[in-house]
Amino acid sequence: MMVDQSSDQLKELGNTEYKNGNYSQAIEYYTAAISVNPGSPALLTNRSAAKFMQKDYQGSLSDCNEALNLDANFTKALKRAAKCCIITGQFDEAKAYYENAKAGAPDDAALTEEIKAFKYTMSHIEGAERGEQSGDYRQVAFHLREILKTTTMCESLVVRYLEAMIQQKEFAKAQTYLNGQLPNFGQSMNLFIIRARLYYYQGNFELAKKHVKDVLMRDPDNLNAQNALRKINKLDNIKKEGNSLFSAGKNEEAVEKYSSALEIDPLNTTFNSTLLCNRAAAKMKMDKYDDALGDVSQAITLNPDYAKAYLRRGNIHMKLEEYEDAVRDYEQAKQLDPSTNDINNMIKNAKVSAKSAKRKDYYKILGINKESTESEVKKAYRKMALKWHPDKNSETPEQKTKAEKMFKDVSEAYTVISDPEKKRKYDMGMDLEEIESGMPGGMGGGMGGIDPTQVFQMFFGGGAPGGAGGASFFDQMGGGGMGGGMGGMPGGMGGGMPGGMGGGSGRNGGFRFHFG
Numbered sequence: 126m127m128v129d130q131s132s133d134q135l136k137e138l139g140n141t142e143y144k145n146g147n148y149s150q151a152i153e154y155y156t157a158a159i160s161v162n163p164g165s166p167a168l169l170t171n172r173s174a175a176k177f178m179q180k181d182y183q184g185s186l187s188d189c190n191e192a193l194n195l196d197a198n199f200t201k202a203l204k205r206a207a208k209c210c211i212i213t214g215q216f217d218e219a220k221a222y223y224e225n226a227k228a229g230a231p232d233d234a235a236l237t238e239e240i241k242a243f244k245y246t247m248s249h250i251e252g253a254e255r256g257e258q259s260g261d262y263r264q265v266a267f268h269l270r271e272i273l274k275t276t277t278m279c280e281s282l283v284v285r286y287l288e289a290m291i292q293q294k295e296f297a298k299a300q301t302y303l304n305g306q307l308p309n310f311g312q313s314m315n316l317f318i319i320r321a322r323l324y325y326y327q328g329n330f331e332l333a334k335k336h337v338k339d340v341l342m343r344d345p346d347n348l349n350a351q352n353a354l355r356k357i358n359k360l361d362n363i364k365k366e367g368n369s370l371f372s373a374g375k376n377e378e379a380v381e382k383y384s385s386a387l388e389i390d391p392l393n394t395t396f397n398s399t400l401l402c403n404r405a406a407a408k409m410k411m412d413k414y415d416d417a418l419g420d421v422s423q424a425i426t427l428n429p430d431y432a433k434a435y436l437r438r439g440n441i442h443m444k445l446e447e448y449e450d451a452v453r454d455y456e457q458a459k460q461l462d463p464s465t466n467d468i469n470n471m472i473k474n475a476k477v478s479a480k481s482a483k484r485k486d487y488y489k490i491l492g493i494n495k496e497s498t499e500s501e502v503k504k505a506y507r508k509m510a511l512k513w514h515p516d517k518n519s520e521t522p523e524q525k526t527k528a529e530k531m532f533k534d535v536s537e538a539y540t541v542i543s544d545p546e547k548k549r550k551y552d553m554g555m556d557l558e559e560i561e562s563g564m565p566g567g568m569g570g571g572m573g574g575i576d577p578t579q580v581f582q583m584f585f586g587g588g589a590p591g592g593a594g595g596a597s598f599f600d601q602m603g604g605g606g607m608g609g610g611m612g613g614m615p616g617g618m619g620g621g622m623p624g625g626m627g628g629g630s631g632r633n634g635g636f637r638f639h640f641g
Contacts (some may be wrong), residue, residue, distance in 0.1 A: 131160035143175055151175045159488050166192035166199045173205055182209045182278055198229040204236060211243060214279025216250065218432050219243060246272055253285070262292040280310050287319050294394050296326045318349050318419065325353070328395040358395060360389055367397070367400075371407050379407040398428035403435055409437075414444050432461035439471065448479035477554035484556050487538035491529075495552065503584075506539040510581050536577035539584070 130138075139154030162168060173188035188207035192199055203226035205515040210219035223240050230236055249268040256264035269282060276282055283306050290299035300323045303316060310316055321336035329570035334357055340350040367382035383404040387397055401424035408417035421438040424430060439454035452475045459468045488494055491505040511517070513535055518528030541547045541560060550560045 128159075132158040132159075132165065132168065135161065136168060138176075139171060143171070143178075148175045148178045152179075158523055166195040166202060169195070170199070170205060171200070171295070177205065177209065182213050185209050186213075198225070199237070200230045200233065201227050202459070203229070204239065206418070207243070211246065211276055213276050214282055216247065216274050220247075242275075246275060255287075257285075262289045262477065265289040266293065278309060280313055280315065283310070284319065286313055287316075291322065291326065292317075294326075294392065300327070301322055312343075315348075316345065318347075318353060321350075321353055325357055326393050326395060327397065327484060330357055335358055356390065360393070362388060363389070364396075364400065364403075367403060367407075371403065371410075374410075375411045376407040380411075381406055383407070388534040390428055394427040398431055398434065400425040401427070402434045404430070405437055407500065408439065409444070414441050416613070417441050418445070432458045432465060436460065436465060436468070436471075439475065441535050443447045443478065443603060445473060446478075446482065449481050450477055451475040461479070480556065481554050484551075485534060485537065487542050489532050491542065494541075497542075502539070502542055504542070506535065509535045510539075510584070514581065532581075533577045536580040541579060 135158035137156050138149045139158065142148075142151035142154060151497065152172055152175045155168055155175060159168045159321060160163065161170065169188045169192035173185045173192070176185040176188060177184075181427045186206055186209040189202040192202040193206070195200070203222045207219045207222035207226065210222065217302070220243070223243060224238075226233075236518050249271045253265050253268035253272070254260065262630055265284060269286040269289060273279075273286060282409060287303060290302070291297075300320075301455060303320055303323065307313075307320075317336055321333045321340070324330075325333035326334065334354065337350050337354045337357070341354070346351070362384040367379050367386065370376075370379035370382055383400045386400050387404075389395070399544065401420045404426070405417040405420035408414075408420065409640045418438065418441045421434050424434040425438065425449050428434065430498060435454045435458035439458065440501050442448070442451035442454060452472060455468060455472045455475055456466050459472065465502055488497075488572060488632070491509055493500065493501060493505045510532065513528050513531040515525055515528045515532055537557065541551050541557070
């Protein structure tokens with residue numbers, strides 16, 4: 126059918142298919158027309174246009190060059206050839222085509238706008254080169270991103286853009302961009318090596334090795350692939366050696382091994398964050414918690430989504446008694462990985478410890494621990510109460526003020542720790558107000574209503590101020606009147622408090638104290 130038709134008829138059929146978006150059919154008609162009339166540059170540029178729409182830019186450029194062999198000043202062919210060169214990154218050739226086109230059509234307004242856009246693209250080429258020379262990869266990425274909006278089929282520019290993102294440690298972003306570019310460049314070994322590097326930088330060594338080995342199967346002498354595989358194996362082996370040393374309890378050697386691995390590739394932030402977290406674990410085993418905290422904090426800086434690092438830093442904060450910081454890190458670990466083992470209990474315990482840290486440490490005040498016996502608690506109270514009684518510490522106003530505070534704290538501590546129920550609540554993390562709330566006898570609201578001197582007298586069980594004629598408590602103790610027993614606090618409050626608080630009345634010859 127096509128043989129019997131004229132080139133003009135075939136051209137019109139091709140134009141119709143082109144307008145309908147049927148570019149393959151249009152190319153067939155244009156090719157048939159060219160066979161009938163091979164000396165027509167217009168037919169060649171029409172076929173070039175159809176190939177351009179199919180993104181066959183090299184084929185389109187080839188048709189333009191054939192047309193220009195027939196008519197060197199054919200403006201349409203020169204303009205389309207320049208566009209093909211811009212898209213494929215052949216900028217010097219594009220410049221030459223535009224110069225020839227401008228010489229033949231100086232008043233072509235559309236051509237003037239195309240040349241203006243081309244100069245804008247070239248300004249970004251220069252900007253990218255300046256950024257590469259200065260090491261400013263943020264600027265490199267910006268300029269290349271602008272160029273790639275029009276230069277969509279230039280592998281070398283894609284590689285440079287990916288490299289700029291890698292240098293900025295934007296690995297996930299680079300991975301997404303690369304995945305979108307792979308269909309445009311088939312089985313490009315350059316892009317496969319970059320893909321391997323991205324897996325490597327994101328800590329997936331197995332996939333990285335697979336891609337590098339795929340390249341080496343096709344090109345065994347590829348130096349980039351050989352170097353990449355060598356580096357991956359070296360890092361992986363050093364990490365495994367460090368882990369083995371750690372498991373064997375050789376923590377100092379493990380720290381040294383992790384440290385040497387950290388020097389190999391500063392760009393590999395994901396892997397380095399793992400090394401830092403592992404080194405922190407080894408330092409924790411050595412009780413170097415401050416150093417471990419520095420390592421794990423750096424690991425989080427390198428990889429803000431590293432749940433294990435937040436968990437480990439929370440453990441370090443607990444050891445350093447920085448409980449509120451521990452709560453924040455545990456909660457962040459849970460947010461990043463809700464399946465983290467026992468994380469809810471960790472958060473609960475850290476919150477209890479944080480609350481407890483805001484309270485007075487009654488055990489520390491008395492100089493005892495949680496396991497101290499009842500007699501040890503009483504002995505501790507007796508010692509600390511006598512030490513801090515204000516009557517014994519009144520040489521200066523400052524000394525007396527400090528003694529009054531400590532005397533009150535000692536009384537509070539004894540009041541709670543000597544009572545099993547109150548002690549239980551205190552150990553659960555309750556503060557004093559919670560412990561005392563609802564207690565019988567109107568004791569809710571804390572210790573503010575209890576006189577520490579009364580606690581002292583109740584403990585020693587004897588003559589209290591009131592019939593002492595203004596003498597100090599220690600004067601009274603020296604002159605008798607400390608009747609009764611070591612009654613203690615609620616649950617054993619015998620002893621001669623005035624006003625009928627307990628058994629004994631102050632009789633002569635009672636308990637005497639001697640200071641000195």
